[in-house]
Amino acid sequence: MTALAITRMNDLFAVVMLSGIYSLMSAGFFLDLDAVDVAFTEASVGAGISTLLMLASLKMVKRYEGKTKYKPMLALGVVGATALLLIYGTLDMPHFGSADAPIHQHVAPRYINDSMAEVGVPNIVTSILASYRGYDTLGETLVIFTAGIGVMSLLRVSRETKDQQQKRVPADMQQQIILRIVAKMMLPLILLFALYVQFHGDYGPGGGFQAGVIFAAGIILYTMLFGLSTARLVFKSSLLQKLTAVGVLLYAGVGVACMLLGGNFLDYNVLRHDPVHGQHLGILLVELGVGITVATVMITLFFKFTWRTVKHKYIEQ
């Protein structure tokens, strides 16, 4: 696991492949440490989307890394010193896996023992994510939203290339007939599975973040095989932008609705007469909002990067 990270040397492409493996491994590690939800997210995000984005941007830059100008010894020294200090710092830390570490004393018992009665959702991670720490998650969703806007404005493509792009028949994977057919067969399964993850997140691992990423991965698969212009017929950029905003608004709107009904912001108890039912409804809506935002932002990111690539190719020719 650790040895892997060292050997990422010259060829950037190999580096990206290795970082894909690295991500898969770390997800396995998370699973081993009982963090199923985290493993889920890392698998879909780290191994999938980030590798895709890295590849898409690698298309546009040089593949090989240049010679490093400076001697790495100084850097090595600094890093070594930092590592030694950190290891010295860990000597006071609680042992791995010990149940009486300070982290397990404060709020975690409340979450573990009472969340079933208060929220009524078996998956504690979901209940903390959407209910106890709903503010945090709202903030995270906003961060993702902002990142989407940032990439949109950074990688803007002018109108003229767009028209030319629509005329161009995407001939990239035209030869791979088997691949196309199999992908077509798998696409509905993937989308169905994403919905399952979305709405089953209360009971098993999963939730809005993961479902959004899986949904986006399905769409990206389609885009890669059938061309960007085909996929854009379904997901127009105006639709994507609106949906991104709708997700965040849904999340915040649930909070405002709670306030209007007499509770605090994001206090789902008041949504229904029975507090537990209210919590259920609130978590479902909030996760839906997160899912919509994440899925649309991921699709937008991929579209923007691919579009940029197409533009580069067009200019080159």
Add this chain to the structure above:
Amino acid sequence: MNIIGLYNYWIVVVLMAIGFFIVIAHENLIKKLIGLSIFQTAVFFLYISMGKVVGGTAPILDDKWHLYSNPLPHVLILTAIVVGISTTAVGLALVVRIQEAYGSIEEHEIQTLNAQDQIECQLEAYGFMKNNAFSVKSLDE
């Protein structure tokens, strides 16, 4: 025993050191981003491994189990991963723009180009000619 029980932190430290090293020692911007994400993963490991309880199971309630790992770090890291990918995406977008503007993503080349640009602008602002010896001298500074 006292020392062995801390091995998870050491793994984290080693990973962190590798990521840190890549960030400061490599000049390629994409490599730097990957180093950054390794660093990020090290932090994730730190949190998750602190949440682990020996003999515990995943924090999804079930009648058969009574000891669960701490769910709080899982929540924090779950959102952190997704935010991490968004920041990486913004970083990559910046890299692409830099490539378009400078034709390179190596740090020192960009800096050289920047310095040249700046000096030329300054010289022009002060009314110097570009082709005399003075500008070459100030480039060396």
Add this chain to the structure above:
Amino acid sequence: MEVLFDIISWVCLVSGSFFCLTGGIGLLRFPDFFTRIHAASLTDTLGASLILVGLMFQAGWGLVFAKLLLILMFSLLAGTTASHAMAKASLKSGLKPLESDDAEKDGVPEGERPSQQ
């Protein structure tokens, strides 16, 4: 019945892991890409499905069984398709299969065999 299922699943698991192991060794030891993809993808398909079937026997009917079935379908579809695509892409990019010195030069079908699997 229970014991019978256990025995069947053990046999499946052990033989599946044996196939995986041979595939891994082949992946490491074979001389060029096409022999490697041959070793890896054939054993991959068989080993993975055997292991999954073995787990299915352990799981019994239920949601877990359905999920295992889904994974099995997925790996059968995706794994074979991916190796086919890989072999095709590498052939198109000009990677020639290793040809033996004494035999007649028919390396291409050798390289494409995993894709037809």
Add this chain to the structure above:
Amino acid sequence: MYELTALILLVVMGLALVRAFLGPTLYDRILAVNNFGTKTVLLIAILGFLGGRPDFLDIAIVYALINFISIIAVLRFFEYSSKRPMDEES
């Protein structure tokens, strides 16, 4: 029994990893990554049974899916830039 299978899978993952490091051509690396991913799927499934909670097979499904998608992405990447030589030494 699960332990044995998991152990063997770990060994195979190690072998694939070595191939991914060595890999004279890029396609070897892609193949190794693909193989690694498949083995990870199996390992996740077995770990679920080993830990006594086989409800978490969703993760294995996601792995299989993501593996497929990333392999296709890589292949597509090379259909774009196939003018360049495929051998890595440079």
